[in-house]
Amino acid sequence: MPQHVPSSLRAAFPRAPQHLPALPPPRRIVFLAHRDLRSPAAGGSELLVDRLADGLTRLGHQVTLLHGGPALPAAGSTRPDGVPERAYRVVSAGGELGHYLRARSAFGRRVGDCDLLVEVCDGMPYLAPLWHHGPTLCLVNHVHTDLWRMRFGGPLTPAARIGRRLEHWALAGTRHRRLLVAVSPSTAQALRAIGVERERIRVVHNGVEEPGPRADRSPEPLFLAVGRLVEYKRIDLLLRLWERVRPVTGGRLLIVGDGPERERLERLAGPGVEFTGHVSEAEKHRLLCAAWLLLHPSAVEGWGLVVTEAAARETPAVAFDVPGLRDSVADGETGVLAHGESSFAAAWCTLALSAHRRELMGKAARERAARYRWDRTVGQFRAVAAEAVRNPAP
Known part of the structure; x- marks a missing residue:
């Protein structure tokens, strides 16, 4: 098994400021992601994007999620079960796989423009810096280096090899030197291992909700x-x-x-x-x-x-x-x-x-x-987003 991330390495990656800067004018922020939270296959990545989008909206930003999968009801509407929809806008770019090819055209048709495009890199990239001419930011949960082999089984197949190379090139080799948000020191270390410069990486941890009243512990194992x-x-x-x-x-x-x-x-x-x-x-x-x-x-x-x-x-x-x-x-x-x-x-x-x-x-x-709450996560991410807009990659 791999060894612990050294404490010196944990401290080496820049972290977002701990305190919120003064609220800037509302910015139009678009998240480009594989799935929406309501997908049956949703997991931690989708929950993170939802909490970021919701938190940024509550801070006055105009947020849109462009994703693969079925279209959802408009923001502000109510589902049949009476649960309010999220405040941010949710737009489908097409099917779960086809949307990778349609993301650029769907962005142009359904979104139009934004002040910051956040590409959620969960394996297969969208290559947003190559077709979006405004500021971009990359959100990385983990680098899929070894998972390509596991996903396709056995030896590294041509499909797995292509996927791995494309992911690595998108994160480390594109001509735009955009900032990347890693959700942990381990992810930051993995980004460094494939050639991403240390100064381009910011660490923003996941948060957690304040839990409600405790339920009883099981008396049996x-x-x-x-x-x-x-x-x-x-x-x-x-x-x-x-x-x-x-x-x-x-x-x-x-x-x-x-x-x-x-x-x-x-x-x-x-x-x-x-x-x-x-x-x-x-x-x-x-x-x-x-x-x-x-x-x-x-x-x-x-x-x-x-x-x-x-x-x-x-x-x-x-x-x-x-x-x-x-x-x-x-x-x-x-x-x-x-x-x-x-x-x-x-x-x-x-x-x-x-x-x-x-x-x-x-x-x-x-x-x-208790040290990891979503409002802290949103604040740190917002600081990195402001940095990406203020100092766009060449």
Whole structure:
């Protein structure tokens, strides 16, 4: 497993100012992203964009999200279930894959112009600096270097090789030297590894909502994994480890989320495993409060937003020492970072059998999560956005 990001490296990347500057005149900001939050495949990246767009709108900016997928009702309308729509504008650029080719024309037809275009780079790039002549900013959750191989399986196929090269070129090799926002020191380090200059990188962490009243902790062992069921989340590995852990701890393992891997994973699951599919925010809150541990076996993350969501509810995490998760989990304080499958299983069993240690870690996790709130994230991102507009790339 990769080693920790050195503290010297964590401090080396510029960070956005901690305090909001005076409010400038409202600017027109467009986010160009793969999915909208209401997509069935939405995850942490979509939640981050939603919170940024909503927060910037509340600060007086005019924000539009241009994305792939079905068009949504106009801003300010109300859904049939009575829930108000978001304040910012949401525009579809076409299908989930086709919109990559149509993004430029959809921007011209449906948006027209803006003061800042924020390209959300989640693997396949839009190459916005090549066709948008105004200021651009790139938001990066994580660099997909190793995920291209995992996505296409086996050796590095031609498709995976092309995807990886295109992503690296878009981030590090385009002629426009735009700023890039990384969501963690690990992502910043990955950007440096592919050749992005240090002075172009700004680190803006994810936030978390202030949780509502606590729900009860489960009296019986309850372990939780939350996320989209795709290859790199490695839920199959978690299911294998459960067969080693279950005889020691007993209890239940809940897998919250959906995705293309679900059918295969359900076939692999042994006794005590339950797949819930998508759940409401209220139910997710209840489960995060009830769980004894959050389990996060992912191979890589940008940050690992659910770790902070669990931490805010005093639930420690067991994860692998991989990019992103080594930033959101303080090893030995708010959870445990494992360096292999055996150490993951050992940490799982040890914490399950020690209520006192879980309680101490849970309290430390809650205290750490209090430092990460969405208003702080929006403020830091807004400062970087102002910098990108004030000093556009040549």
